[in-house]
Amino acid sequence: MPITTCVFDAYGTLFDVAAAARQAASEPDFAAIRDDWPQVAEHWRLKQLQYSWLRAVTKSYADFWTVTQDGLDWALEKTGHDGDAALRARLLALYWELQAYAEVPQMLSTLKAAGLNTAILSNGSPEMLDGAVRSAGIEDVLDVSLSVQSVGIFKPDASVYDLVGEHFGCAKDEVLFVSSNGWDAAAASGYGFRTAWVNRSNEPMDRLPWKPADVLRDLIGIPALAGV
Numbered sequence: 001m002p003i004t005t006c007v008f009d010a011y012g013t014l015f016d017v018a019a020a021a022r023q024a025a026s027e028p029d030f031a032a033i034r035d036d037w038p039q040v041a042e043h044w045r046l047k048q049l050q051y052s053w054l055r056a057v058t059k060s061y062a063d064f065w066t067v068t069q070d071g072l073d074w075a076l077e078k079t080g081h082d083g084d085a086a087l088r089a090r091l092l093a094l095y096w097e098l099q100a101y102a103e104v105p106q107m108l109s110t111l112k113a114a115g116l117n118t119a120i121l122s123n124g125s126p127e128m129l130d131g132a133v134r135s136a137g138i139e140d141v142l143d144v145s146l147s148v149q150s151v152g153i154f155k156p157d158a159s160v161y162d163l164v165g166e167h168f169g170c171a172k173d174e175v176l177f178v179s180s181n182g183w184d185a186a187a188a189s190g191y192g193f194r195t196a197w198v199n200r201s202n203e204p205m206d207r208l209p210w211k212p213a214d215v216l217r218d219l220i221g222i223p224a225l226a227g228v
Helices: 019-025 028-033 037-057 064-078 085-095 104-113 126-136 158-168 182-191
Strands: 005-008 117-122 144-147 175-179 194-198 214-216
Touching (some): 019 028, 019 037, 019 085, 037 064, 117 126, 117 158, 126 144, 144 158, 182 194
Parallel strands (some): 194 214
């Protein structure tokens, strides 16, 4: 069946999750992370994901902003910056203004011009997603941002992927789901979506029962995969 709906994970897929630490490190007030900001960013993202999985498994849901703060606190302690309240506040503020990857606006514009539905499906809270979308200036090329907050559990629970069909009224095989998280793309493939894994860092394939249908280095090729 032809693709009618293109759905994107947000953080790491459309938005550069390292941008907050990179930006802070370039500012004179936060020279303390000038040399180790990549480690801060890496630890922050990893713990953010791990805490979402653990909360899903233990049925102890908290909104993604809470998980994001918890992940940052761990990362700052791990890298020796846990006493710097100003740095913490700046990093959290910047997370609401994450930069979109360079190819995102044109890619989404191409999909919309072809008449496809476009959406975000994310662990992020609605407020966080709205802030990122506005900051990136892509409101006009996205139909909706779907948040796990409406079902109270994080990906890769199937009820999260259900949100796409519930909103658009489309069949699973009409959906192209795109994520920079290999586990997310794999789980969505098992769910029944056509999937693309955006593997910007050339990571190994996750050892899971399912695999993404396509692997790309960036989002430029998404319209072609969608048949545009």
